[in-house]
């Protein structure tokens with residue numbers, strides 16, 4: 184290769200790297216600015232509020248400021264709020280309702296000339312676009328969603344149109360997340376958490392969410408696996424879809440899973456939990472973002488999974504490990520749980536007291552084993568596990584992080600609707616049925 188062309192390639196790639204670094208730094212500065220102004224606004228409003236006769240709870244003011252922050256920042260930040268909104272038990276009922284507004288309406292600028300673009304796209308793909316109607320439905324963290332009807336369509340469609348610039352924004356957020364993880368790891372209190380590995384896993388998985396051809400492929404695979412069950416998956420129209428436009432059948436009847444006065448009986452919630460467990464423990468291919476903006480009930484109370492952007496696929500061994508670990512909790516096998524944690528740990532200091540570690544983990548497991556949804560808390564269980572690990576200097580695995588994320592998100596709506604739901608028992612049933620033999 185000529186030297187001049189080599190030099191120009193080196194120059195181009197250094198120029199790109201510099202552009203990326205500058206973009207990430209600018210995003211970092213913007214995030215810091217919004218955080219500081221948000222905190223100041225919160226402090227000022229909270230102080231003014233203290234002098235009012237009717238006082239808004241501080242959590243509500245904080246939720247309002249967080250929503251403002253998520254609408255400005257978009258990207259990964261809206262997603263964090265969507266997850267937080269499922270935890271009425273943590274953030275309070277009123278604050279959760281405010282946070283939940285970001286599950287459907289993140290806001291932000293629509294791509295230019297949407298109507299023209301959609302009409303041209305459909306026409307190019309052979310659809311008769313007479314009487315075309317394009318109705319905005321939602322603005323999610325990744326996409327704007329429209330309901331589309333036209334003379335040439337047999338049924339209404341949902342179009343997910345990717346937000347302009349979202350791929351770049353996510354890449355920058357994850358670069359920042361990676362730096363933050365490396366920094367936080369230096370604090371002794373956090374040294375035992377596999378933070379960089381967690382950040383890497385989040386980045387890889389969520390970044391894939393912006394590629395709609397991948398999402399369409401996942402939807403097709405889920406559709407095959409769950410074709411004959413009470414778990415319904417969005418129906419994609421591949422002939423119309425592209426990398427940044429995902430066309431699906433429009434699901435007119437979709438009902439909230441997150442409701443204090445549930446529309447459906449406990450059976451619908453048991454089925455929802457069973458669907459999620461089958462994804463994790465049987466297929467090793469699971470929806471990782473089960474918040475109420477992505478998962479619904481249909482009119483018959485079947486679980487309806489719409490947004491399959493964040494999906495995790497694990498190996499057979501990882502699937503077996505997850506299933507085993509969950510059984511350890513449900514069946515109160517604390518010492519075996521401790522052995523799994525040791526076997527999967529990334530760092531074990533020499534000379535640790537294994538017997539003591541097993542006893543302490545067994546205690547944590549005993550306190551949670553057999554609890555119904557209302558009493559169990561995935562967050563506090565995980566915090567207790569990590570506490571024991573930290574006290575022994577053990578750095579844990581990042582492999583369980585997605586299952587924990589799913590449990591933490593699903594737990595809120597299930598708890599609020601049916602605190603008596605025995606979600607540990609359902610896991611045992613699903614795993615037993617898939618193994619074909621009773622669990623020993």
Ligand SMILES: Nc1ncnc2c1ncn2[C@@H]1O[C@H](COP(=O)(O)OP(=O)(O)O)[C@@H](O)[C@H]1O
Pocket residue numbers: 286287320321322323324325326327328341343417418431432433434435437475476477489490491492
């Ligand atoms: N197939 C569909 N039918 C009806 N509504 C849909 C469909 N897909 C998405 N929506 C609506 O759009 C919202 C946002 O869609 P989603 O796929 O979650 O976008 P994002 O990836 O940006 O989070 C959903 O909460 C739902 O209300």
Ligand SMILES: [Mg+2]
Pocket residue numbers: 323324476477490
């Ligand atoms: Mg979504």
